[in-house]
Amino acid sequence: MLTKTNKSLITAIYSILLPFYNTVLLQLKNQSTNMSDIQKLEALVIQVRRDILRQVHKVNSGHPGGSLGCAEFFVALYQEVMDRKEEFSMDGKDEDLFFLSNGHISPVFYSVLARSGYFPVEELNTFRLLNSRLQGHPTTHEGLPGIRMASGSLGQGISVAIGAAQVKKLNNDNHLVYVLCGDGELQEGQNWEAIMYAAGNKVDNLIVSIDLNGQQIDGSTDTVLPMGNIQGKFEAFGWDVINIEKGNDLEAILSGMKTAKAKTGNGKPICVLLHTVMGNGVDFMMHTHAWHGKAPNDEQLEDALSQNPETLGDY
Amino acid sequence: MKKYTNTGSKDTRSGFGDGLTQLGQTNENVVALCADLIGSLKMDDFKKNHPERFFQVGIAEANMIGMAAGMTIGGKIPFTGTFANFSTGRVYDQIRQSVAYSGKNVKICASHAGITLGEDGATHQILEDIGLMKMLPGMTVINTCDYNQTKAATLAIADYDGPVYLRFGRPKVANFTPEDQTFEIGKAVHLQEGTDVTIVATGHLVWEALLAAETLNEQGISAEVINIHTIKPLDAKAIIASANKTKCIVTAEEHNYLGGLGESVARVLAENAPTPQEFVATKDTFGESGTPAQLMEKYGLNADAIVKASLKVIARK
Ligand SMILES: Cc1ncc(C[n+]2csc(CCOP(=O)(O)OP(=O)(O)O)c2C)c(N)n1
Ligand SMILES: [Mg+2]
Numbered sequence: 001m002l003t004k005t006n007k008s009l010i011t012a013i014y015s016i017l018l019p020f021y022n023t024v025l026l027q028l029k030n031q032s033t034n035m036s037d038i039q040k041l042e043a044l045v046i047q048v049r050r051d052i053l054r055q056v057h058k059v060n061s062g063h064p065g066g067s068l069g070c071a072e073f074f075v076a077l078y079q080e081v082m083d084r085k086e087e088f089s090m091d092g093k094d095e096d097l098f099f100l101s102n103g104h105i106s107p108v109f110y111s112v113l114a115r116s117g118y119f120p121v122e123e124l125n126t127f128r129l130l131n132s133r134l135q136g137h138p139t140t141h142e143g144l145p146g147i148r149m150a151s152g153s154l155g156q157g158i159s160v161a162i163g164a165a166q167v168k169k170l171n172n173d174n175h176l177v178y179v180l181c182g183d184g185e186l187q188e189g190q191n192w193e194a195i196m197y198a199a200g201n202k203v204d205n206l207i208v209s210i211d212l213n214g215q216q217i218d219g220s221t222d223t224v225l226p227m228g229n230i231q232g233k234f235e236a237f238g239w240d241v242i243n244i245e246k247g248n249d250l251e252a253i254l255s256g257m258k259t260a261k262a263k264t265g266n267g268k269p270i271c272v273l274l275h276t277v278m279g280n281g282v283d284f285m286m287h288t289h290a291w292h293g294k295a296p297n298d299e300q301l302e303d304a305l306s307q308n309p310e311t312l313g314d315y
Numbered sequence: 316m317k318k319y320t321n322t323g324s325k326d327t328r329s330g331f332g333d334g335l336t337q338l339g340q341t342n343e344n345v346v347a348l349c350a351d352l353i354g355s356l357k358m359d360d361f362k363k364n365h366p367e368r369f370f371q372v373g374i375a376e377a378n379m380i381g382m383a384a385g386m387t388i389g390g391k392i393p394f395t396g397t398f399a400n401f402s403t404g405r406v407y408d409q410i411r412q413s414v415a416y417s418g419k420n421v422k423i424c425a426s427h428a429g430i431t432l433g434e435d436g437a438t439h440q441i442l443e444d445i446g447l448m449k450m451l452p453g454m455t456v457i458n459t460c461d462y463n464q465t466k467a468a469t470l471a472i473a474d475y476d477g478p479v480y481l482r483f484g485r486p487k488v489a490n491f492t493p494e495d496q497t498f499e500i501g502k503a504v505h506l507q508e509g510t511d512v513t514i515v516a517t518g519h520l521v522w523e524a525l526l527a528a529e530t531l532n533e534q535g536i537s538a539e540v541i542n543i544h545t546i547k548p549l550d551a552k553a554i555i556a557s558a559n560k561t562k563c564i565v566t567a568e569e570h571n572y573l574g575g576l577g578e579s580v581a582r583v584l585a586e587n588a589p590t591p592q593e594f595v596a597t598k599d600t601f602g603e604s605g606t607p608a609q610l611m612e613k614y615g616l617n618a619d620a621i622v623k624a625s626l627k628v629i630a631r632k
Contacts, residue, residue, distance in 0.1 A: 103438065128605075132604060141603075152436065153401065217352060218351050218354070
């Protein structure tokens with residue numbers, strides 16, 4: 001019979017070895033199936049979806065809809081697009097920076113940060129719990145690596161990113177600053193102050209992506225407050241705009257972001273209109289605002305997970 | 316000792332929503348504005364019944380406050396609805412200039428106030444809004460304690476001419492004040508007579524104060540419980556009279572102790588009847604994610620905390 005100490009010793013050894021075991025297993029799997037780079041990213045996207053769903057389900061709160069819609073974007077950004085350092089530092093010198101303006105989609109942010117090595121994936125288990133570093137909305141207050149600014153109150157991210165981008169120039173650091181905003185979020189006036197500033201002051205080391213899912217809390221963006229021609233508005237303010245029509249297609253995102261990057265340094269800030277589907281990857285959550293801020297129940301979770309079978313191992 | 320019964324837990328925001336629905340039928344001058352939070356604010360019925368008097372402004376709170384101020388010109392009574400943080404901090408100068416200084420009859424109705432908003436965390440849990448609003452000259456500041464009181468307050472502020480900040484919350488809490496109450500702005504409500512300590516509470520802490528009074532009673536301590544729903548103008552007379560009787564006071568609120576009800580009470584007492592006081596409130600901190608009950612416990616905002624503060628202040632007499 002196992003004594004209590006023996007048991008915990010075995011558990012401890014197991015938990016130390018498990019990550020290595022998983023990595024080896026994954027490598028073997030990759031070799032045997034000869035996964036291409038894009039397939040690896042796709043496997044990660046599916047795992048990220050599972051992370052999103054499991055995080056919000058556990059605490060019966062949080063925002064799965066927008067998170068799912070941006071899973072491919074986050075994976076592309078952190079795995080391929082950004083030039084970033086392994087170790088997190090608040091100042092982020094000599095690396096690209098990312099700011100999440102629509103902080104409510106924290107589940108996708110946390111999942112991708114963890115799976116990009118900023119903190120242990122097991123910590124996803126603490127999402128929205130008391131004393132956690134994974135607050136409902138991202139925060140610097142609890143010192144979670146990967147986060148440089150609190151967000152949650154909408155409409156503030158572009159301004160912050162402009163500030164950081166200006167300092168990159170002052171520091172002769174020619175890395176880029178990325179931001180993601182919701183489309184409903186664009187209704188906040190502060191965005192347009194920032195959009196005006198960035199063009200007027202040639203902040204051309206800045207790439208602002210808009211999660212163009214056409215949905216917000218009370219309904220579609222068109223029923224809540226029609227914003228008309230968003231591309232035309234950015235262009236009228238003096239921005240260079242590119243569209244990623246297939247915002248949930250990794251290859252489209254990678255090539256679109258490559259184009260966006262190539263456009264930097266030419267005197268204009270860059271806007272990427274990322275055409276996404278809210279709730280992407282879970283059939284009953286797609287194309288509706290209903291899952292903006294609602295967690296699935298047990299059965300719904302099971303259904304959603306069965307549509308996204310485990311790839312890299314659940315936390 | 317008087318007994319209060321919870322007639323069924325309900326959220327205070329539903330009291331606001333139901334009050335607004337009633338106003339829609341009884342007062343044709345009432346108009347409502349919302350910034351992409353209709354469901355959270357329980358404004359669906361008003362919108363459905365009076366689409367022409369309902370204005371969805373999108374996620375644009377500053378514009379909402381400005382529009383509301385403009386709508387008073389021509390005689391309408393605008394009720395704005397969003398979370399407390401976005402009703403105050405987000406739009407402070409719009410309220411200051413276009414509503415308070417301009418003396419406009421706008422009702423700023425704020426849900427999800429305080430820490431009991433829960434899991435969304437500190438970005439959404441404003442604990443400074445009472446202070447922000449009470450500092451504005453001419454602003455009336457109300458924080459209701461249960462469903463019935465919130466509904467009554469919603470009806471009452473429509474009949475009052477002047478800017479009002481009405482603060483309420485997200486979670487389901489005990490509903491214990493009378494259904495047919497008339498809400499008198501600026502008038503304290505005596506819930507419990509007592510002689511050893513005065514407990515002055517507002518918002519969600521009122522029910523906790525009643526629970527605390529029961530516990531104290533079991534220990535042979537007679538607590539007077541006063542519900543201050545209107546923080547400004549404050550019912551100074553009621554507070555002074557009770558302090559003169561019990562000689563010590565505890566204030567309880569779901570708010571920072573800097574700028575909250577406690578400081579307003581302290582000022583009144585310092586001027587009129589200096590009295591030992593303990594503050595049940597958050598102590599100059601932001602909140603965090605967690606369930607409402609966990610957070611009330613961690614930040615010392617429940618009946619237990621009120622009992623401890625009462626024992627402490629009695630010892631200071
Ligand atoms: C200043 C502010 N106002 C209101 C809210 C409440 N809120 C949270 S998310 C949201 C809708 C955001 O829409 P969108 O940016 O399109 O995000 P999506 O629903 O597509 O994820 C609202 C109104 C907020 N967080 N901040
Ligand atoms: Mg959207």
